[in-house]
Amino acid sequence: MNDMSDTEHGIGESRREIVLRPTAPIVPAGNIAGSSLMFVISIMSFLACLTLGAVIMVQDTANSWQSQISREITIQIKPEPGMDLDAELAKARDIALSFTGTTAATIVDPAATARLLEPWLGEGLDLEELPVPRLVIITIDEAAPPDFAGMRLALEESVQNVFLDDHRTWVDRLVAMANTTVIIGLCVLALVFTATILTVVFATRGALSGNHHIVEVLHFVGAEASFVAAKFQKHFFLIALKGALAGGIAAALTFALASIWASASMATPESDQATALFGGFSMGAGGYIGALAIVIITAVLTALTTRITVIRTIMEIDLIRSDPTRSI
């Protein structure tokens, strides 16, 4: 284009009213680096929320197992020739019920006992032919359990061949297992969250490197470091918030879909197996609050990284002043 003709044209244009577009933001609204950053943040946020949900699920399941087992104790009575087993069972039940902290006691009848043994001994079992111990299931108040030692002593004094199993061994092992599982889950969560932080930091710095020339021009036209940092910080905070929200919502939807699947296929072998392993597919209120916290932390972290990177970039531009060997 001829420059002089532009000039003449420009002067002629001055008589016409010129409509300006709405002022564009100093930091360009969208580019490939920004979109990539949003995508990376949404993936990392999704993984972090998913891990958090899984840890909460495992913890809830472990707690539920522990609670179910510690809510009951069992009295076993081994049969002996000439022993009136039913009378001994009734006596044991009555002794158990006489203790404070015992809420119920049920004698497992021969049919139920046979059903318990069915997986190992098959159908049509005649308990009279085998010395199979009989059980009394005692339900206890978890908050104020009965005196197990006293109950054991009372039973041994009055009932023959009796054994009180308070499930302590099982409970202790289960507590240890549950705690180990939760610790492993928390370690995985910490790793995923560290990876999220590092990915967000590096992706933000990568996206910012494409805007280095903007930082430089703003600095040279007299913008203060805080002004430049604020512009970039706001821009990248919004990108991160959108990405992290998308990831968090996707994780919540994944849990919701798994929960719907579990409800729809209830009582099928697949569902029973999944429920036995993982419990219900639900994050609970704590999980959703945690996911929201991950979203906010990710967005704030991105904004903070942006601020630090921009200020560092400006300091580097000014370092060139001190070191002539560095070029702009």
Added chain:
Amino acid sequence: MIDFDNVGLRYGMGPEVLRDLTFDVPRRSFQFLTGPSGAGKTTLMRLMFMSLQPTRGFVRVFGQDITTIPQQELPKLRRRIGIVFQDFRLLDHLTTYENVALPLRVRGKEETSYRTDVMELLKWVGLGDRMNVLPPILSGGEKQRAAIARALIDQPEILLADEPTGNVDAPLARRLLRLFLELNKLGTAVIIATHDLSLMDQVDARRMILSGGRLEIYE
């Protein structure tokens, strides 16, 4: 306004590219900085803009030694200096109007307060019909004029222009020179780095000739 006292500058362990420079840029003065390619004109401009520090000697800008100016004070001093970069440094996502208005925008001024001034300046430099155009669409000459307008918009106390007429034809170069002279009459000290002898011949102004790293001044 700018004082150089026995200034030398070298890059790394290399030879000094600028040697023993002692001069000042008085208030309301007008001067050309010239010399062969590679003589160090751009380096000298960067020293005056405080984007480089000397290896030896003292450079004072507005009475302050540039080696001791705290980083947070640099923006305030740079606002008093307008600079036209040889490579323009326009932001591609902003229109011509927005690029020219950028120095006012970063000072926190309201758009309504400067709109008329920016539009008038753009018309003056012949970009009246290019206000809504993005830099990638502009020709080299148009970019240069936009860069000049950006440097002038806040009426700086000092204008540093690195080859400001390098991409324009002779009539427009004369027009831009008149613009610089008018600005100078209004009180701005102007330093124009140029190769263009015909441009320098149009004005009876101080000439600073840089050669072999040394400066000769013809008043």
